[in-house]
Amino acid sequence: MAQDIHFSVPGPDRTLPVINHQTRTTLHVKPVKTVLGLLKLLGMSPETVLVIQDDRLLCDDDPIDPSHPVEIRPVISGGSGL
């Protein structure tokens, strides 16, 4: 997994920017075909994030357009429980 992810710095080849506003980070990953492929690459469970591209919510088996950035939005929150 680590070989396919570059923190904030685009690699020499074509990469897919993956934005996370919660952590305020952008990863550049090797383009993948589907949402599930991306989540697998990032080691994330579909139950824990929204995947958004071009202001559209993507389903697990939707294709990813490699020419547009993807937003990963974590959905899990925790704390005092109130």
Place this chain on the structure above:
Amino acid sequence: MKCRVCSKKSVIKLPSHNTSFCPDCFDRFVLDQVRRAVSDHHMIAPSDHVLVAVSGGKDSLALWEILSRLGYRTTGFHLDLGIGDYSRESRAHTEAFAAKNSLPLLIESLQDEVLGSVSDIARATHRPACSGCGLSKRYYFNRTAQRLGAEVLATGHNLDDESSRLFGNLLHWHDDYLAKNRPDLPSHDGLSKKVKPLVRLTEKEMASYAFLRKIPYVLQECPHSTDAKQLFYKKILNDIESVSPGTKHAFLFGFLDRIDAWYPGARDDLPASSGDSGEATLPGNSRCNLCGEVSYTPVCSFCRLREKVSLWLSEERKETPSL
């Protein structure tokens, strides 16, 4: 993937329901789940005034919007916790939502009464920030509901919140808390009725709903929650869920099917907002000697917390006169 109901393109897959939905059908699904929770647990009567505790996060803002769409009379209540940028952003989202939807909103600031933030409370009490935060929220929520005359206090706890809470309480056999691990707690001696209408919906479903309904919410996570145990329990349950969809629902609702048999009478005997344990308690409907709010000890937990923080702050100022 196509919507199971109308065959349009789906935007969310729900393995626990063995289905997927387009935006319109998902919207109906969410409203139906809330209606069912409200009905099954007798949460809200049509004439009730509902105080909605709103943090500025996805769940509470979505809950407020859903209850309004379902025709309930609601007032929002936001407690500013004074946690730097996180609280400023949370408050801004809450105020913007209320203004956009023309909904009444009450705001109080923890700093106005405690004279310190949640961070100060954590330092003064040497306890996790979540502990003082939870206690303060319970106090303010109940006091506001009582002052407003709202029949019901609604919070945005979802299925993940409730199942992870159950998981933690079971791991440590916290019987006092297990007896209250339910989405409906009746009013009791000056404590407002508390309900959790999102109990049938997961965090993913609520985040999807907020996104599809274009409800802006605070994306930043509370800086104090990074090592919260609840996050760890949620991760464990989601790992199980990914292998066995529907487990979170079966776990929580299986417990709720048994709770009255396991803890007979607990629903009516236990105070909804009590955070005390293992201390001498006063019988019946007692009031705090300092603030006059309902308390089961001569001085309520919140006033003791306030005194502790005040003492700690004055000692801090002595040590650093420039403050």
